[in-house]
Amino acid sequence: MTQPWYEGFFEGIVLDLWRQAVPPERTTADCDFLVRELALAPGARVLDVPCGDGRHAAALAARGYQLTGVDVSPGQIELARRRPATVPPVEWRRAEMRELPWEGRFDAAYCFGNSFGYLDPEGTRAFLAAVCRVLKPGARFAMDTGMAAECILPRFEAHQSAQVGDILFVEENRYRAGESCIETTYTFTRGDESVTRTGLQWVFTLREIRELFRNAGLPVVAWYGGVDREPFTLGTPVLALVAERGG
Numbered sequence: 351m352t353q354p355w356y357e358g359f360f361e362g363i364v365l366d367l368w369r370q371a372v373p374p375e376r377t378t379a380d381c382d383f384l385v386r387e388l389a390l391a392p393g394a395r396v397l398d399v400p401c402g403d404g405r406h407a408a409a410l411a412a413r414g415y416q417l418t419g420v421d422v423s424p425g426q427i428e429l430a431r432r433r434p435a436t437v438p439p440v441e442w443r444r445a446e447m448r449e450l451p452w453e454g455r456f457d458a459a460y461c462f463g464n465s466f467g468y469l470d471p472e473g474t475r476a477f478l479a480a481v482c483r484v485l486k487p488g489a490r491f492a493m494d495t496g497m498a499a500e501c502i503l504p505r506f507e508a509h510q511s512a513q514v515g516d517i518l519f520v521e522e523n524r525y526r527a528g529e530s531c532i533e534t535t536y537t538f539t540r541g542d543e544s545v546t547r548t549g550l551q552w553v554f555t556l557r558e559i560r561e562l563f564r565n566a567g568l569p570v571v572a573w574y575g576g577v578d579r580e581p582f583t584l585g586t587p588v589l590a591l592v593a594e595r596g597g
Contacts (some may be wrong), residue, residue, distance in 0.1 A: 354473075355468075355548065355550055356423065356468050357422045357547065358423075359423070359547050360423045360426050361424075361425040362425070363423070363517060364545065364547065365425050365429060365491075365494050365540045366540075367519060367538055369380065369429075370515040370517065372397070373537040377405050377409050378409070378463055378538060379407060379578070380577055381406060381413070381580075383574065383590065384409070384460055384462070384492055384578035385413070386413075387572065387592045389440050390415060391457065392414060393414060393415065393454050393461055394416065394457040394458060395418075395457045396416075396458045396468045396487075397450075397456045397459035397463060397481075397484060398410075398418070398419050398420070398445050398459075398460060398462075399419075399420045399447050399456070400420060400422065400423075400465050401426070402426050402463050402465075404429065404430030404431075406462055406463070407440050408430075408434075408440060411436035411438060411440045412436050414438070416438050418443065418500045419440055419443070420443050420444075420447065420450065421444065421447075422444060422446045426501065427443075430442050433491040439543065446566050447461075447469075448473060448476040448477045449480065450481070450484045452483075452484040453484060453485075453503070454484070454486050456484050456485050457486060458485075459484065459485055459490070461491075461492075462492070463494075464494065464495055464496050465495075467551040467553065467554070468549075468550070470552050471518060475562060476572070478562055478565075478568060482567040482595055485595040487537075488597060489594060490592055490593065491592070491595070492592045492593075494576070494577065494591070495550045496589075497552075498553070498556055499553050499554060500583070500584050500585070502553060503525075503588055504595055505574070505585065505587070506523065507523065508522065516540050516541075517540045518537075518538070519538060520534070520536070520537040520539075521536055522534065522535040522537075529552070531553065532550070532551050533549075533550055533554045535547075535548050536548070536589070553597065556573065556589065559589075559591065563591075567596050568593040568594065569592060569596065570592070570593045571593045572591070573589060574591075575588065575590070576589075577587070577590050
């Protein structure tokens, strides 16, 4: 397997930006949604994949759940491992999201933080198959994304920029229509430091996402316009979706 673009993307100034960009209230709202929609019983064993710097996993562990966080990025896993200890402790593991080493271990799993779409259709199928394999029958899986076609295409802009704390964040976006893929050149500038990285995100309609999930053995049971459970319509910024592993 060739190295995915996101394995070396999250390092240095990029990690600093994401830590500043997400307020604690967002993590709390996400975790409230996960507890409710995943129907988590006390002490449930839950998988966070990919876990990034571990903000969701650590918050859920602090609520008493048994969390395992998986991410292939060395920078992200290092930050996760530096988080304050929780009871029960989080198991942090560096691994590819398509190569999960368990079978029937988890009571629930989730993919939050806009990571769905990092893989092409073949890779996405492999990821969902891996998730299905590690879940117990009847266990639920949730994901959120701002890259569903109904979310991103009505709002697509070739150029975007924002100031996040002390970092200027600039995007140059190109839609590769033949592949339904957005190629983005990101530039992060802080003082005299400037870093440029490229990322890819594949775009799927909600119908295509539901079909991918169903074919993986994870039929979708609910979808919303974000964790506040608003209706999902054309132009909604975020899709939040819940699926359930068959028996």
